[in-house]
Amino acid sequence: xxxxxxxxxxxxxxxxxxxxxxxxxxxxxxxxxxxxxxxxxxxxxxxxxxxxxxxxxxxxxxxxxxxxxxxxxxxxxxxxxxxxxxxxxxxxxxxxxxxxxxxxxxxxxxxxxxxxxxxxxxxxxxxxxxxxxxxxxxxxxxxxxxxxxxxxxxxxxxxxxxxxxxxxxxxxxxxxxxxxxxxxxxxxxxxxxxxxxxxxxxxxxxxxxxxxxxxxxxxxxxxxxxxxxxxxxxxxxxxxxxxxxxxxxxxxxxxxxxxxxxxxxxxxxxxxxxxxxxxxxxxxxxxxxxxxxxxxxxxxxxxxxxxxxxxxxxxxxxxxxxxxxxxxxxxxxxxxxxxxxxxxxxxxxxxxxxxxxxxxxxxxxxxxxxxxxxxxxxxxxxxxx
Amino acid sequence: xxxxxxxxxxxxxxxxxxxxxxxxxxxxxxxxxxxxxxxxxxxxxxxxxxxxxxxxxxxxxxxxxxxxxxxxxxxxxxxxxxxxxxxxxxxxxxxxxxxxxxxxxxxxxxxxxxxxxxxxxxxx
Numbered sequence: 001x002x003x004x005x006x007x008x009x010x011x012x013x014x015x016x017x018x019x020x021x022x023x024x025x026x027x028x029x030x031x032x033x034x035x036x037x038x039x040x041x042x043x044x045x046x047x048x049x050x051x052x053x054x055x056x057x058x059x060x061x062x063x064x065x066x067x068x069x070x071x072x073x074x075x076x077x078x079x080x081x082x083x084x085x086x087x088x089x090x091x092x093x094x095x096x097x098x099x100x101x102x103x104x105x106x107x108x109x110x111x112x113x114x115x116x117x118x119x120x121x122x123x124x125x126x127x128x129x130x131x132x133x134x135x136x137x138x139x140x141x142x143x144x145x146x147x148x149x150x151x152x153x154x155x156x157x158x159x160x161x162x163x164x165x166x167x168x169x170x171x172x173x174x175x176x177x178x179x180x181x182x183x184x185x186x187x188x189x190x191x192x193x194x195x196x197x198x199x200x201x202x203x204x205x206x207x208x209x210x211x212x213x214x215x216x217x218x219x220x221x222x223x224x225x226x227x228x229x230x231x232x233x234x235x236x237x238x239x240x241x242x243x244x245x246x247x248x249x250x251x252x253x254x255x256x257x258x259x260x261x262x263x264x265x266x267x268x269x270x271x272x273x274x275x276x277x278x279x280x281x282x283x284x285x286x287x288x289x290x291x292x293x294x295x296x297x298x299x300x301x302x303x304x305x306x307x308x309x310x311x312x313x314x315x316x317x318x319x320x321x322x323x324x325x326x327x328x329x330x331x332x333x334x335x336x337x338x339x340x341x342x343x344x345x346x347x348x349x350x351x352x353x354x355x356x357x358x359x360x361x362x363x364x365x366x367x368x369x370x371x372x373x374x375x376x377x378x379x380x381x382x383x384x385x
Numbered sequence: 386x387x388x389x390x391x392x393x394x395x396x397x398x399x400x401x402x403x404x405x406x407x408x409x410x411x412x413x414x415x416x417x418x419x420x421x422x423x424x425x426x427x428x429x430x431x432x433x434x435x436x437x438x439x440x441x442x443x444x445x446x447x448x449x450x451x452x453x454x455x456x457x458x459x460x461x462x463x464x465x466x467x468x469x470x471x472x473x474x475x476x477x478x479x480x481x482x483x484x485x486x487x488x489x490x491x492x493x494x495x496x497x498x499x500x501x502x503x504x505x506x507x508x509x
Contacts, residue, residue, distance in 0.1 A: 044443040045418040239417070239444050308421045308465070310441050333420035333443050340420075362423075362439065362446075 009035045015061035016155045016217035017224055024228075024235050031238060032129035034062040039237040047240035048335040051206055052376075055161035056236035057227050064132025065154055065214055066125045067114070068139060070146035073121040074113065080142055081111075082263060082272040082282050085123070088113035093186050093201055095271055098127075098135060103262045103287025106138060107131040108253055112188045112201060124188070124199065126156065126212070128253045142283075155220035160210030160244075162379065163232040168211055171226055172198065184383035185209075196223075202381060205241065207248025207374055209381045246341060247334045249302060249373025255313060256300060256329040256343055264291035265345065267300045267373075298326060299351040302373040303342040303359065305366055310340035311359035317346055318358045318365065325350045328359060334375055341375045342368070389452065389495035392504065396476065397452040397484070399492065406437065407480040408449055408471065411505055416442045419468040424460040424482055431455060431484065433491055438481050440471065449481060453491045459483040 009028050012035040021028060026037035037059065039047060050056055070076060074085045083096025093112035097105045107127050114122040127135045140148050159168055169177040176191045180200060183189055188201040196219040204210040215223055227233050242252065251257045257266045262284070264272075269292060276282065277292055305311060310333050317326040331342030342359065350357070353372050358365035388398045394412035397404040413419070421441040431437050431451035438449040460482045463470060471479035486492075496504060 038444070039417060043418045045420075048443075243443055308468075309423060310421060310446075312446065333441070335443065 013062075015059055016220040017059045017061065020221050020224055021059065021235075026235070026237060029238075032062055034129065036062060037235070037237040039239045040235050042234070044237070044239035044243060045335045047234065047236045048243050050234050051161045051208065051236055051240060051244055052336055053162065054232045054234070055159055055163040055167050055210070055230075056206070056240070057224060057233050058158040058160065058236050058241055059155070059224070060158050060212070061155040061217075061220070062129035063156055064125070064127040064129065064135060065151040065156060066127075066136060066139075067122055067149045067151065068125060068143070068146050069117070069120045069122045069149070070143070071120055073123050073146050076143050076146050077111065077123060078276070078282060080139070080283055081109075082276050082285075082288055083111065084273040084276060085111055085113075087273075087275075090115045091188050093188055093203060095186075097257070097263050097268065097271070098138065099263070099282065099284035099288070100259060101283050103284030103291070104259045105253070105257045105261055105263060105266070106259060107135050108251065108257060108268075109135070110201070110203060114188075124214075130254060151214070153217050154214050155217050157213045157215065157220065157224060157227075158204050158206075158210060159213065159227060159233070160204045160206040160208045160236075161232075162209060164208070164210040165381065167227065167230050167232055168200075168213075170230075171223070172200070180211075182383070183381075185380035198223075205248075205250060206244040207250070207376060207378045207380075208244075209379050243332055243335055246330055246332055246343070247336055247374065247376040248378060249343070249375060251300075252330055261300075261345070262287060262291055262296070264288060265296035265298050265300060295348055298345045298347055300329070300343060300345050301351050301353075301370045302375060303328070303331070303344065303357070303368040304371045304375070305340040305342065305359065305368045307366055308339065309361060309366055311342045311361050311366055311368070315342070315344075316360040317344055318360060319350060320356055320358065325357070331359075336376045343373065346370070387492065388498060389492050390498070390501035390504075391450065391452045391495055393450050395449060395452045397492070397495070398476075399486065399489075402486050402489070403458065404453060404455070404484050404486055405480050406449075406452060406482050406484055408440070408475055409501070410475050411509070413472050413475045413479070416440060416447060417472075418443055419471050422464040422468045422471065422481070424464065425457050427457055427460065429457045430487075431457065440468075451484065452495060453484065454487040455484040456487070457482050458485050
Protein backbone atom coordinates (compact mmCIF):
# COMPACT_ATOMS: atom_id res chain seq x y z
CA UNK A 1 0.00 0.00 0.00
CA UNK A 2 1.21 3.53 -0.68
CA UNK A 3 2.08 6.05 2.03
CA UNK A 4 -1.21 7.84 1.57
CA UNK A 5 -3.15 4.57 1.76
CA UNK A 6 -1.18 3.59 4.86
CA UNK A 7 -1.99 6.93 6.45
CA UNK A 8 -5.66 6.52 5.52
CA UNK A 9 -5.76 3.04 7.09
CA UNK A 10 -4.24 4.41 10.32
CA UNK A 11 -7.17 6.82 10.64
CA UNK A 12 -9.71 4.03 10.44
CA UNK A 13 -11.59 2.24 13.17
CA UNK A 14 -10.30 -1.24 14.00
CA UNK A 15 -12.12 -4.41 14.84
CA UNK A 16 -10.96 -6.51 17.81
CA UNK A 17 -9.18 -8.78 15.30
CA UNK A 18 -7.09 -6.01 13.71
CA UNK A 19 -3.78 -7.23 15.18
CA UNK A 20 -4.58 -10.79 14.16
CA UNK A 21 -5.29 -9.69 10.57
CA UNK A 22 -1.91 -7.94 10.48
CA UNK A 23 -0.17 -11.00 11.90
CA UNK A 24 -1.85 -13.18 9.27
CA UNK A 25 -0.50 -10.97 6.50
CA UNK A 26 -3.84 -9.50 5.45
CA UNK A 27 -4.03 -6.71 2.92
CA UNK A 28 -6.09 -4.10 4.73
CA UNK A 29 -8.34 -1.54 3.12
CA UNK A 30 -10.95 0.95 4.21
CA UNK A 31 -14.47 -0.42 4.34
CA UNK A 32 -17.30 1.51 6.01
CA UNK A 33 -14.75 3.42 8.09
CA UNK A 34 -12.94 0.31 9.29
CA UNK A 35 -9.56 -1.14 8.39
CA UNK A 36 -10.70 -4.51 7.09
CA UNK A 37 -8.87 -7.45 5.52
CA UNK A 38 -9.56 -7.63 1.78
CA UNK A 39 -7.52 -10.77 1.38
CA UNK A 40 -4.80 -12.83 3.03
CA UNK A 41 -1.66 -14.05 1.26
CA UNK A 42 -3.33 -17.07 -0.38
CA UNK A 43 -5.55 -14.73 -2.42
CA UNK A 44 -9.24 -14.27 -3.14
CA UNK A 45 -9.76 -17.25 -5.46
CA UNK A 46 -8.14 -19.71 -3.10
CA UNK A 47 -10.01 -18.24 -0.10
CA UNK A 48 -13.26 -18.48 -2.01
CA UNK A 49 -12.77 -22.11 -3.03
CA UNK A 50 -11.58 -23.05 0.47
CA UNK A 51 -14.82 -21.70 1.92
CA UNK A 52 -16.87 -23.72 -0.57
CA UNK A 53 -15.03 -26.95 0.27
CA UNK A 54 -13.87 -26.61 3.91
CA UNK A 55 -14.57 -23.64 6.20
CA UNK A 56 -13.68 -19.96 6.12
CA UNK A 57 -13.45 -17.61 9.10
CA UNK A 58 -14.62 -14.05 8.44
CA UNK A 59 -14.28 -11.04 10.71
CA UNK A 60 -17.53 -9.13 10.36
CA UNK A 61 -17.17 -7.16 13.57
CA UNK A 62 -17.66 -3.92 11.64
CA UNK A 63 -21.35 -4.77 11.33
CA UNK A 64 -23.78 -3.25 13.80
CA UNK A 65 -25.16 -5.38 16.62
CA UNK A 66 -27.93 -4.22 18.93
CA UNK A 67 -30.76 -5.46 21.10
CA UNK A 68 -34.17 -3.90 20.73
CA UNK A 69 -36.35 -4.59 23.74
CA UNK A 70 -39.77 -3.64 25.00
CA UNK A 71 -43.07 -5.18 26.09
CA UNK A 72 -44.13 -5.58 22.43
CA UNK A 73 -40.79 -5.03 20.68
CA UNK A 74 -41.61 -7.51 17.89
CA UNK A 75 -44.88 -5.73 16.94
CA UNK A 76 -43.14 -2.40 17.18
CA UNK A 77 -40.29 -3.42 14.89
CA UNK A 78 -42.90 -4.62 12.40
CA UNK A 79 -43.90 -0.97 11.86
CA UNK A 80 -40.52 -0.44 10.16
CA UNK A 81 -39.96 -3.73 8.30
CA UNK A 82 -42.11 -5.89 6.00
CA UNK A 83 -40.93 -9.19 7.52
CA UNK A 84 -42.78 -11.39 9.96
CA UNK A 85 -41.24 -10.59 13.31
CA UNK A 86 -44.22 -11.12 15.60
CA UNK A 87 -44.44 -14.81 14.70
CA UNK A 88 -40.76 -15.44 15.42
CA UNK A 89 -40.27 -17.99 18.18
CA UNK A 90 -37.41 -17.44 20.60
CA UNK A 91 -34.24 -18.79 19.01
CA UNK A 92 -35.42 -18.19 15.45
CA UNK A 93 -34.22 -15.50 13.07
CA UNK A 94 -35.41 -13.74 9.92
CA UNK A 95 -33.97 -11.66 7.13
CA UNK A 96 -35.84 -8.40 6.52
CA UNK A 97 -35.38 -4.78 5.46
CA UNK A 98 -35.78 -1.41 7.12
CA UNK A 99 -37.97 0.59 4.74
CA UNK A 100 -38.52 4.31 4.42
CA UNK A 101 -41.86 6.04 3.79
CA UNK A 102 -41.43 5.48 0.03
CA UNK A 103 -40.98 1.75 0.48
CA UNK A 104 -37.27 2.03 -0.31
CA UNK A 105 -34.63 0.08 1.55
CA UNK A 106 -32.71 1.90 4.27
CA UNK A 107 -30.84 -1.29 5.14
CA UNK A 108 -31.24 -5.04 5.21
CA UNK A 109 -30.81 -6.87 8.48
CA UNK A 110 -31.08 -10.08 10.46
CA UNK A 111 -33.50 -10.17 13.38
CA UNK A 112 -33.26 -12.89 16.02
CA UNK A 113 -35.87 -13.32 18.72
CA UNK A 114 -34.15 -13.90 22.04
CA UNK A 115 -35.86 -15.24 25.15
CA UNK A 116 -38.10 -12.68 26.85
CA UNK A 117 -36.63 -11.10 29.95
CA UNK A 118 -38.73 -9.59 32.75
CA UNK A 119 -41.80 -9.31 30.53
CA UNK A 120 -39.89 -7.64 27.74
CA UNK A 121 -39.46 -9.05 24.25
CA UNK A 122 -35.89 -8.90 23.04
CA UNK A 123 -34.73 -8.82 19.42
CA UNK A 124 -31.09 -9.15 18.44
CA UNK A 125 -30.38 -7.11 15.30
CA UNK A 126 -27.41 -7.33 12.96
CA UNK A 127 -27.21 -4.47 10.44
CA UNK A 128 -24.72 -3.31 7.83
CA UNK A 129 -21.60 -1.44 8.89
CA UNK A 130 -21.98 1.57 6.58
CA UNK A 131 -25.56 2.18 7.67
CA UNK A 132 -25.46 1.21 11.33
CA UNK A 133 -25.43 4.72 12.79
CA UNK A 134 -28.34 5.82 10.63
CA UNK A 135 -30.23 2.58 11.33
CA UNK A 136 -29.88 2.91 15.08
CA UNK A 137 -30.91 6.57 14.98
CA UNK A 138 -33.96 5.62 12.88
CA UNK A 139 -34.96 2.84 15.29
CA UNK A 140 -34.50 5.05 18.32
CA UNK A 141 -36.53 7.87 16.77
CA UNK A 142 -39.37 5.70 15.49
CA UNK A 143 -39.61 3.35 18.45
CA UNK A 144 -39.22 5.59 21.53
CA UNK A 145 -41.12 3.08 23.64
CA UNK A 146 -38.46 0.43 23.01
CA UNK A 147 -34.94 0.35 24.39
CA UNK A 148 -32.12 0.04 21.89
CA UNK A 149 -28.89 -1.30 23.34
CA UNK A 150 -25.97 -1.04 20.92
CA UNK A 151 -23.54 -3.89 21.47
CA UNK A 152 -20.34 -2.15 20.44
CA UNK A 153 -18.29 -4.23 22.83
CA UNK A 154 -18.92 -7.38 20.84
CA UNK A 155 -17.13 -8.84 17.84
CA UNK A 156 -18.90 -10.84 15.14
CA UNK A 157 -17.25 -13.80 13.44
CA UNK A 158 -18.65 -15.91 10.63
CA UNK A 159 -17.57 -19.50 10.14
CA UNK A 160 -18.83 -20.64 6.75
CA UNK A 161 -18.48 -23.79 4.71
CA UNK A 162 -19.29 -27.50 4.70
CA UNK A 163 -16.88 -28.17 7.58
CA UNK A 164 -18.20 -25.33 9.76
CA UNK A 165 -20.49 -27.45 11.95
CA UNK A 166 -17.96 -30.20 12.50
CA UNK A 167 -15.37 -27.60 13.52
CA UNK A 168 -17.57 -25.38 15.67
CA UNK A 169 -18.84 -28.23 17.84
CA UNK A 170 -15.29 -28.70 19.13
CA UNK A 171 -15.16 -25.07 20.28
CA UNK A 172 -18.38 -24.67 22.21
CA UNK A 173 -19.05 -25.94 25.72
CA UNK A 174 -19.22 -29.77 25.77
CA UNK A 175 -22.86 -29.58 26.83
CA UNK A 176 -23.78 -27.65 23.67
CA UNK A 177 -21.62 -29.52 21.14
CA UNK A 178 -24.37 -31.79 19.91
CA UNK A 179 -27.12 -29.19 19.82
CA UNK A 180 -24.96 -26.64 17.98
CA UNK A 181 -24.32 -29.04 15.12
CA UNK A 182 -28.05 -29.90 15.00
CA UNK A 183 -29.20 -26.25 14.79
CA UNK A 184 -31.22 -25.62 11.63
CA UNK A 185 -30.55 -22.71 9.27
CA UNK A 186 -31.88 -19.41 10.65
CA UNK A 187 -31.93 -20.47 14.28
CA UNK A 188 -29.89 -19.14 17.18
CA UNK A 189 -28.59 -20.33 20.50
CA UNK A 190 -26.35 -18.98 23.21
CA UNK A 191 -23.54 -20.79 24.90
CA UNK A 192 -21.31 -19.99 27.84
CA UNK A 193 -17.73 -21.12 27.62
CA UNK A 194 -15.25 -20.26 30.38
CA UNK A 195 -17.48 -17.40 31.45
CA UNK A 196 -17.73 -16.00 27.91
CA UNK A 197 -21.19 -15.78 26.35
CA UNK A 198 -21.34 -16.73 22.67
CA UNK A 199 -24.47 -15.93 20.68
CA UNK A 200 -24.43 -18.39 17.84
CA UNK A 201 -26.72 -18.36 14.82
CA UNK A 202 -26.80 -20.74 11.89
CA UNK A 203 -26.71 -18.19 9.12
CA UNK A 204 -24.32 -16.42 6.84
CA UNK A 205 -23.65 -14.63 3.60
CA UNK A 206 -21.93 -17.22 1.44
CA UNK A 207 -24.70 -19.66 0.48
CA UNK A 208 -22.92 -22.35 2.48
CA UNK A 209 -23.85 -23.93 5.76
CA UNK A 210 -22.30 -21.94 8.55
CA UNK A 211 -22.56 -19.87 11.67
CA UNK A 212 -22.24 -16.32 12.88
CA UNK A 213 -20.89 -15.95 16.38
CA UNK A 214 -21.27 -12.81 18.45
CA UNK A 215 -18.59 -12.78 21.14
CA UNK A 216 -17.21 -10.18 23.57
CA UNK A 217 -14.43 -8.18 21.87
CA UNK A 218 -11.86 -9.20 24.47
CA UNK A 219 -12.44 -12.92 23.87
CA UNK A 220 -12.65 -12.67 20.06
CA UNK A 221 -8.94 -12.87 19.08
CA UNK A 222 -8.38 -15.98 21.22
CA UNK A 223 -11.50 -17.66 19.88
CA UNK A 224 -10.56 -16.80 16.27
CA UNK A 225 -7.05 -18.21 16.77
CA UNK A 226 -8.51 -21.40 18.20
CA UNK A 227 -10.68 -21.85 15.13
CA UNK A 228 -7.81 -20.98 12.78
CA UNK A 229 -5.67 -23.67 14.40
CA UNK A 230 -8.01 -26.22 12.80
CA UNK A 231 -6.74 -27.63 9.49
CA UNK A 232 -10.20 -27.11 7.98
CA UNK A 233 -10.32 -23.38 8.75
CA UNK A 234 -8.60 -20.45 7.03
CA UNK A 235 -9.11 -16.71 7.38
CA UNK A 236 -11.13 -15.17 4.55
CA UNK A 237 -11.20 -11.50 3.57
CA UNK A 238 -13.88 -9.20 2.22
CA UNK A 239 -12.83 -9.92 -1.37
CA UNK A 240 -13.93 -13.54 -1.18
CA UNK A 241 -16.90 -12.58 1.00
CA UNK A 242 -18.09 -10.51 -1.95
CA UNK A 243 -17.49 -13.19 -4.60
CA UNK A 244 -19.16 -15.84 -2.38
CA UNK A 245 -22.29 -13.76 -1.78
CA UNK A 246 -22.45 -12.82 -5.46
CA UNK A 247 -22.45 -16.50 -6.49
CA UNK A 248 -25.12 -17.09 -3.84
CA UNK A 249 -27.25 -14.35 -5.46
CA UNK A 250 -27.37 -12.35 -2.22
CA UNK A 251 -27.76 -8.57 -2.25
CA UNK A 252 -25.03 -6.23 -1.09
CA UNK A 253 -26.47 -3.10 0.48
CA UNK A 254 -25.28 0.07 -1.26
CA UNK A 255 -24.96 -1.82 -4.54
CA UNK A 256 -27.84 -4.18 -5.33
CA UNK A 257 -30.26 -2.54 -2.93
CA UNK A 258 -30.27 0.96 -1.51
CA UNK A 259 -32.55 3.86 -0.69
CA UNK A 260 -33.72 4.01 -4.33
CA UNK A 261 -34.84 0.37 -4.56
CA UNK A 262 -37.76 -1.48 -2.99
CA UNK A 263 -37.88 -5.07 -1.75
CA UNK A 264 -40.22 -6.34 -4.49
CA UNK A 265 -38.12 -5.20 -7.46
CA UNK A 266 -35.05 -6.45 -5.58
CA UNK A 267 -36.53 -9.95 -5.66
CA UNK A 268 -36.98 -10.03 -1.90
CA UNK A 269 -40.75 -10.64 -1.86
CA UNK A 270 -40.08 -14.07 -0.36
CA UNK A 271 -39.19 -12.21 2.84
CA UNK A 272 -42.65 -10.55 2.99
CA UNK A 273 -45.25 -13.04 4.25
CA UNK A 274 -48.97 -12.99 3.39
CA UNK A 275 -50.04 -11.47 6.70
CA UNK A 276 -47.81 -8.43 6.17
CA UNK A 277 -48.85 -8.08 2.51
CA UNK A 278 -52.52 -8.04 3.51
CA UNK A 279 -52.49 -6.16 6.79
CA UNK A 280 -49.55 -3.84 6.11
CA UNK A 281 -48.83 -1.60 9.04
CA UNK A 282 -45.26 -0.79 8.07
CA UNK A 283 -43.55 2.25 6.62
CA UNK A 284 -43.73 2.19 2.83
CA UNK A 285 -46.58 -0.35 2.77
CA UNK A 286 -48.56 1.35 -0.01
CA UNK A 287 -45.60 1.23 -2.41
CA UNK A 288 -44.75 -2.36 -1.51
CA UNK A 289 -48.39 -3.43 -1.93
CA UNK A 290 -48.60 -1.73 -5.32
CA UNK A 291 -45.39 -3.42 -6.50
CA UNK A 292 -46.69 -6.82 -5.41
CA UNK A 293 -50.12 -6.32 -7.02
CA UNK A 294 -49.04 -4.79 -10.31
CA UNK A 295 -45.57 -6.26 -10.60
CA UNK A 296 -42.51 -4.04 -10.26
CA UNK A 297 -41.49 -1.94 -13.25
CA UNK A 298 -37.99 -3.39 -13.06
CA UNK A 299 -36.53 -6.49 -11.49
CA UNK A 300 -33.18 -7.61 -10.10
CA UNK A 301 -31.96 -10.53 -12.17
CA UNK A 302 -28.78 -12.57 -12.60
CA UNK A 303 -26.55 -12.68 -15.68
CA UNK A 304 -24.19 -15.36 -16.85
CA UNK A 305 -21.59 -13.97 -19.25
CA UNK A 306 -20.45 -15.96 -22.26
CA UNK A 307 -16.83 -14.82 -22.33
CA UNK A 308 -14.21 -14.47 -19.63
CA UNK A 309 -14.35 -10.69 -19.23
CA UNK A 310 -16.39 -9.63 -16.20
CA UNK A 311 -18.98 -6.87 -16.26
CA UNK A 312 -19.05 -4.77 -13.12
CA UNK A 313 -21.28 -2.29 -11.35
CA UNK A 314 -22.75 0.41 -13.66
CA UNK A 315 -22.31 -1.55 -16.91
CA UNK A 316 -25.29 -0.87 -19.14
CA UNK A 317 -27.64 -3.73 -19.96
CA UNK A 318 -28.66 -3.56 -23.62
CA UNK A 319 -31.04 -5.75 -25.65
CA UNK A 320 -29.85 -7.42 -28.87
CA UNK A 321 -31.73 -4.61 -30.65
CA UNK A 322 -29.58 -2.04 -28.87
CA UNK A 323 -32.11 -0.70 -26.38
CA UNK A 324 -30.78 0.09 -22.89
CA UNK A 325 -32.95 -1.75 -20.37
CA UNK A 326 -31.00 -1.49 -17.14
CA UNK A 327 -27.73 -1.41 -15.26
CA UNK A 328 -25.49 -3.89 -13.50
CA UNK A 329 -25.33 -3.44 -9.72
CA UNK A 330 -22.74 -6.14 -8.89
CA UNK A 331 -20.56 -8.22 -11.11
CA UNK A 332 -17.36 -10.12 -11.13
CA UNK A 333 -15.65 -13.39 -11.66
CA UNK A 334 -17.29 -16.40 -10.02
CA UNK A 335 -14.40 -18.63 -8.87
CA UNK A 336 -16.66 -21.66 -8.35
CA UNK A 337 -17.95 -21.44 -11.93
CA UNK A 338 -14.75 -20.23 -13.59
CA UNK A 339 -16.69 -17.55 -15.43
CA UNK A 340 -18.08 -14.09 -14.81
CA UNK A 341 -21.54 -13.45 -13.38
CA UNK A 342 -23.44 -10.28 -12.58
CA UNK A 343 -26.70 -9.00 -11.19
CA UNK A 344 -28.62 -5.89 -12.03
CA UNK A 345 -32.02 -4.35 -12.64
CA UNK A 346 -33.82 -4.69 -15.98
CA UNK A 347 -37.20 -3.45 -17.20
CA UNK A 348 -39.89 -5.98 -16.37
CA UNK A 349 -40.51 -6.78 -20.05
CA UNK A 350 -36.93 -8.02 -20.49
CA UNK A 351 -36.44 -9.90 -17.23
CA UNK A 352 -37.36 -13.46 -18.27
CA UNK A 353 -34.72 -16.16 -17.68
CA UNK A 354 -33.05 -17.12 -20.95
CA UNK A 355 -33.22 -13.58 -22.39
CA UNK A 356 -30.04 -12.76 -24.31
CA UNK A 357 -28.60 -9.33 -23.66
CA UNK A 358 -25.33 -7.42 -23.98
CA UNK A 359 -23.48 -5.84 -21.10
CA UNK A 360 -21.41 -2.84 -22.13
CA UNK A 361 -17.87 -2.94 -20.76
CA UNK A 362 -15.33 -0.31 -21.85
CA UNK A 363 -17.57 0.50 -24.79
CA UNK A 364 -17.78 -3.10 -25.99
CA UNK A 365 -20.81 -5.38 -25.79
CA UNK A 366 -20.32 -8.62 -23.88
CA UNK A 367 -22.84 -11.39 -24.56
CA UNK A 368 -24.80 -12.48 -21.49
CA UNK A 369 -27.94 -14.38 -20.63
CA UNK A 370 -30.44 -13.80 -17.83
CA UNK A 371 -30.39 -16.79 -15.49
CA UNK A 372 -32.13 -17.64 -12.22
CA UNK A 373 -30.14 -17.04 -9.03
CA UNK A 374 -28.37 -18.34 -7.05
CA UNK A 375 -25.58 -18.98 -9.53
CA UNK A 376 -24.19 -21.63 -7.19
CA UNK A 377 -26.73 -23.72 -5.21
CA UNK A 378 -27.19 -22.88 -1.55
CA UNK A 379 -26.16 -25.54 0.94
CA UNK A 380 -28.02 -24.46 4.04
CA UNK A 381 -28.54 -26.99 6.80
CA UNK A 382 -32.27 -27.43 7.13
CA UNK A 383 -32.07 -29.77 10.09
CA UNK A 384 -32.13 -33.52 10.46
CA UNK A 385 -34.95 -34.88 8.30
CA UNK B 386 19.03 -6.60 -23.54
CA UNK B 387 17.80 -3.83 -21.27
CA UNK B 388 14.83 -3.86 -18.94
CA UNK B 389 13.22 -0.62 -17.88
CA UNK B 390 10.38 0.04 -15.44
CA UNK B 391 7.62 2.60 -15.01
CA UNK B 392 6.20 4.09 -11.83
CA UNK B 393 2.93 2.36 -12.69
CA UNK B 394 4.75 -1.00 -12.48
CA UNK B 395 5.05 -2.02 -16.12
CA UNK B 396 8.30 -3.33 -17.51
CA UNK B 397 9.68 -3.26 -21.04
CA UNK B 398 12.50 -5.65 -21.93
CA UNK B 399 14.17 -4.42 -25.09
CA UNK B 400 16.12 -6.47 -27.58
CA UNK B 401 16.98 -4.80 -30.84
CA UNK B 402 14.16 -2.40 -31.67
CA UNK B 403 11.43 -4.47 -30.00
CA UNK B 404 10.30 -4.48 -26.39
CA UNK B 405 8.43 -7.16 -24.44
CA UNK B 406 5.91 -5.45 -22.15
CA UNK B 407 4.39 -6.83 -18.98
CA UNK B 408 3.70 -5.95 -15.36
CA UNK B 409 6.09 -6.44 -12.48
CA UNK B 410 5.88 -9.01 -9.72
CA UNK B 411 4.91 -6.21 -7.33
CA UNK B 412 2.03 -5.22 -9.63
CA UNK B 413 0.68 -8.75 -9.91
CA UNK B 414 0.88 -9.22 -6.15
CA UNK B 415 -1.06 -5.98 -5.61
CA UNK B 416 -3.71 -6.91 -8.15
CA UNK B 417 -4.21 -10.41 -6.82
CA UNK B 418 -5.60 -13.31 -8.85
CA UNK B 419 -6.15 -12.18 -12.43
CA UNK B 420 -9.19 -13.62 -14.18
CA UNK B 421 -9.09 -11.81 -17.52
CA UNK B 422 -6.60 -9.87 -19.61
CA UNK B 423 -7.73 -7.72 -22.53
CA UNK B 424 -4.94 -7.16 -25.03
CA UNK B 425 -4.78 -4.72 -27.95
CA UNK B 426 -4.85 -5.97 -31.56
CA UNK B 427 -1.63 -6.36 -33.50
CA UNK B 428 -0.77 -3.23 -35.38
CA UNK B 429 -2.24 -0.84 -32.84
CA UNK B 430 -0.08 2.16 -32.30
CA UNK B 431 0.38 3.16 -28.69
CA UNK B 432 1.82 6.27 -27.19
CA UNK B 433 3.88 6.21 -24.03
CA UNK B 434 1.64 6.20 -20.96
CA UNK B 435 -1.54 5.34 -22.88
CA UNK B 436 -3.73 2.41 -21.86
CA UNK B 437 -2.43 -0.66 -23.65
CA UNK B 438 -4.28 -3.48 -21.90
CA UNK B 439 -6.82 -4.07 -19.17
CA UNK B 440 -6.44 -6.63 -16.41
CA UNK B 441 -9.35 -7.87 -14.35
CA UNK B 442 -8.79 -9.33 -10.92
CA UNK B 443 -11.61 -10.92 -8.94
CA UNK B 444 -12.26 -7.51 -7.42
CA UNK B 445 -11.59 -4.86 -10.04
CA UNK B 446 -10.37 -3.82 -13.46
CA UNK B 447 -7.06 -1.97 -13.88
CA UNK B 448 -5.28 -0.52 -16.87
CA UNK B 449 -1.82 -1.41 -18.03
CA UNK B 450 -0.06 1.45 -19.74
CA UNK B 451 2.40 1.40 -22.60
CA UNK B 452 5.82 2.10 -21.07
CA UNK B 453 7.06 3.38 -24.46
CA UNK B 454 5.52 4.52 -27.73
CA UNK B 455 5.35 2.15 -30.65
CA UNK B 456 3.36 -0.40 -32.60
CA UNK B 457 2.05 -3.68 -31.21
CA UNK B 458 3.68 -6.51 -33.17
CA UNK B 459 2.62 -9.50 -31.06
CA UNK B 460 0.41 -10.28 -28.06
CA UNK B 461 0.55 -13.19 -25.61
CA UNK B 462 -2.45 -15.21 -26.75
CA UNK B 463 -1.89 -17.73 -23.92
CA UNK B 464 -3.35 -15.14 -21.50
CA UNK B 465 -6.81 -15.58 -23.03
CA UNK B 466 -7.17 -19.01 -21.43
CA UNK B 467 -4.62 -18.62 -18.64
CA UNK B 468 -4.64 -15.10 -17.20
CA UNK B 469 -3.09 -16.63 -14.07
CA UNK B 470 0.24 -16.84 -15.95
CA UNK B 471 0.63 -13.16 -15.07
CA UNK B 472 0.46 -14.04 -11.36
CA UNK B 473 2.70 -17.07 -11.68
CA UNK B 474 5.41 -15.72 -13.95
CA UNK B 475 4.95 -12.00 -14.65
CA UNK B 476 8.36 -11.45 -16.22
CA UNK B 477 8.31 -14.69 -18.23
CA UNK B 478 5.24 -16.58 -19.48
CA UNK B 479 2.97 -13.80 -18.23
CA UNK B 480 4.18 -11.17 -20.72
CA UNK B 481 1.49 -9.03 -22.38
CA UNK B 482 2.67 -7.76 -25.73
CA UNK B 483 5.62 -6.95 -27.97
CA UNK B 484 6.00 -3.43 -29.20
CA UNK B 485 8.18 -2.03 -31.98
CA UNK B 486 9.69 1.03 -30.37
CA UNK B 487 8.98 4.36 -32.05
CA UNK B 488 11.70 6.20 -30.15
CA UNK B 489 14.37 4.30 -28.23
CA UNK B 490 15.32 7.53 -26.43
CA UNK B 491 12.11 7.21 -24.40
CA UNK B 492 13.80 4.39 -22.47
CA UNK B 493 16.04 6.96 -20.79
CA UNK B 494 13.05 8.41 -18.97
CA UNK B 495 12.27 5.02 -17.35
CA UNK B 496 13.87 3.39 -14.31
CA UNK B 497 16.47 0.64 -14.44
CA UNK B 498 16.10 -2.31 -12.09
CA UNK B 499 18.03 -0.72 -9.20
CA UNK B 500 16.05 2.48 -9.44
CA UNK B 501 12.77 0.53 -9.60
CA UNK B 502 13.65 -1.55 -6.53
CA UNK B 503 14.47 1.68 -4.73
CA UNK B 504 11.14 3.15 -5.91
CA UNK B 505 9.30 0.08 -4.56
CA UNK B 506 10.74 0.73 -1.10
CA UNK B 507 9.11 4.13 -1.15
CA UNK B 508 5.66 2.84 -2.08
CA UNK B 509 5.38 -0.35 -0.01
